Amino acid sequence: MSRRDQVLYMAGAWCLSYPDQDLLGKVPLMRAALAEFAGAVEHFREVLDALESMPLMESQAHYVREFDLGRRHALHLSYWTDGDTRRRGEVLGLFKEAYRHSGVLVDLDGELPDYLPMVLEFAARVDPAAGRTLLQRYRASLEMLRLGLLRDNLPHAAILAAICATLPGKSPQDEQEVMRMAGYGPPTERVGLDPYDPRLLPVRGS
Template identity: 55%
Template sequence: MRGLRVVARRPRTPNAATVIRLIASWCLSYPDDEVLGRVDLMRAALEEQDDPRATEPLRQTIDHLDGGEPDTLRRSYIELFDLSKRHTLYLSYWSDGDTRRRGTSLGEFKQAYRDSGFLVDLHGELPDHLPVVLEFSARADPVRGVELLEKHRAALELIRFALLDAGSPYAGALGAVCATLPSPSPPDRATAMAMCAPAPTETVGLEPFDPRLLPIDPTRA
């Protein structure tokens, strides 16, 4: 599994929004055996929530994971999220593209994780990978997590619109996440694009960045 990312050493009392974000984090992760083994848990947790704006779309994604053949789910996930940038889950790509400026954005995610006092193990992912951000928001630091999600709200909405265009059940997970945030969703793609700085399409190379380097002060964890 592109798996457990946040080691939460201080207990957090979950609320509806954090439960939804944690389920969405699992739903948007690579569907290995560990993720698929959580389907019943995800469904049970979802049944305890009473916000249909979030629960109904998220249920569509859970049903997709529950009803699919594992190898087919994995191939489809790779084709949808890994082999095309049209639906990429790397949030800063939507605003910065493959430019040097993206290194600064990645550093902001890294700094937020460091400042939280929690150990964030990325397991080789970049820090702006949406399942990582969602799990951080749900399990470690909801305030900083929501700040990151709101700052990259345009990216969330553009991913949602792209997945809707593709007819993907993963769009439900994005819709559920957006429903947990304090600001309203834009009415259409054009509005979402206007919220986001234009992303250059030409690749000029990123600043050197090692996603494994997330120094945490262990005395604060």
């Protein structure tokens, strides 16, 4: 993995996390690191500007509203492929297995293992090959999230676009194209159905 991709993944992990004082302190570091690569900072500029200019409590309220209270911008990758079905537990186990095989203790900090900021940090700092494989396997989830953020005019869409651009293949233009690419329908809340199995998603370039 290139240094540029590692920086994009780490900055993406931070920018997609719940904002706190520690995150605000990392903004100058992110700007400096991204500035080393042509055009990289442009994908993050609007989010970084908002973190620096918006009162922290307002940033936190905005994050909760957009990422926690609803599922239009779900940051858990397996939600997009398995919804709230029994199969999802098995899929989450695949993420835990990838973390275990890295030989590094990954602190889930109360989060599910498919939480996108965690997967991005894993790819950036722990096991780049395994992390990229997870991102590519769940490329459809990344694209669905990107399109949802774009539809709602949220600046995080540019960050998702930058992340997707590090993976093989062009990004789909709409949700229907994503579903044709991956072979699954919208997430379902009905427990016990047999939705698309994300383990069968081919990893492009492999």
